[in-house]
Amino acid sequence: MTDTKRQAEILSVRDVGVSYGKTQVINGINLSVPAGSFFGLIGLNGVGKTTLIKSILGLRTRYTGDIRILGKTPADKTVKKDIAYLPERFEPPWFLTGNEFLTFSLQLYGRKRDEALFAEKAEALALDPAALERRVHTYSKGMRQKLGLLGTLLTGCNLLILDEPMSGLDPAARTLVKDMLLGARAQGRTVFLSSHILADMDEICDEVSVLHAGTIRFTGAPQTLKEQTDSENLERAFLCFIDKTSFEEVRAA
Numbered sequence: 001m002t003d004t005k006r007q008a009e010i011l012s013v014r015d016v017g018v019s020y021g022k023t024q025v026i027n028g029i030n031l032s033v034p035a036g037s038f039f040g041l042i043g044l045n046g047v048g049k050t051t052l053i054k055s056i057l058g059l060r061t062r063y064t065g066d067i068r069i070l071g072k073t074p075a076d077k078t079v080k081k082d083i084a085y086l087p088e089r090f091e092p093p094w095f096l097t098g099n100e101f102l103t104f105s106l107q108l109y110g111r112k113r114d115e116a117l118f119a120e121k122a123e124a125l126a127l128d129p130a131a132l133e134r135r136v137h138t139y140s141k142g143m144r145q146k147l148g149l150l151g152t153l154l155t156g157c158n159l160l161i162l163d164e165p166m167s168g169l170d171p172a173a174r175t176l177v178k179d180m181l182l183g184a185r186a187q188g189r190t191v192f193l194s195s196h197i198l199a200d201m202d203e204i205c206d207e208v209s210v211l212h213a214g215t216i217r218f219t220g221a222p223q224t225l226k227e228q229t230d231s232e233n234l235e236r237a238f239l240c241f242i243d244k245t246s247f248e249e250v251r252a253a
Contacts, residue, residue, distance in 0.1 A: 010035040010190045016065035026214045040201040041194040043211035049194045084157035088164040090148040098132035105151035141168035162193040202234035212242050
């Protein structure tokens, strides 16, 4: 990644902590995401990845520290037009057709309906364009996920935040999604994603952060994490890293 891209920071998270009642979920989180990059957040279930994402989106307002998107706080309404979000448990309204859902998604960002573009991008994800005329309650899990990805990408937003975007997709569909996301990055857009499919993260991410026991334990290139743990793939590197981290903490206690 060039120094120019590193200087252009689209997302900044500084010493952020979130508690639910007396339980501290995340604490002292620091992230810096360069504009035009592919940034991955990885961690086991329950470590606070979705909590952090909700805080970045302004959906979780009770937190300590500071979060900035293009220099603005998540509460700033003007920053909303620059962010598109795909939640982990995406379920489009069952009573809409695919075209109606995409139209609604684009209207939220002041963009016009374009059924020809909808069909083109659907085909690029191996989603039958004819299915866009059907109500989404007839869709499979994979089809609904593709529709959600289309609704997110077609907004044209500068920052795409995707929580488990490959959920329900087979290997062929995941490859098509990765190609489309890489195309978005080539346009200068930033992709921030959380995923348990670390092979995909290894392939496409410029940097990853490891969230473990409520704090960020590593940020850097996937290759660096693999080298530090003498691992051939990111999944094994991640597991080795958190095992080593947990062992050292117990030994130091």
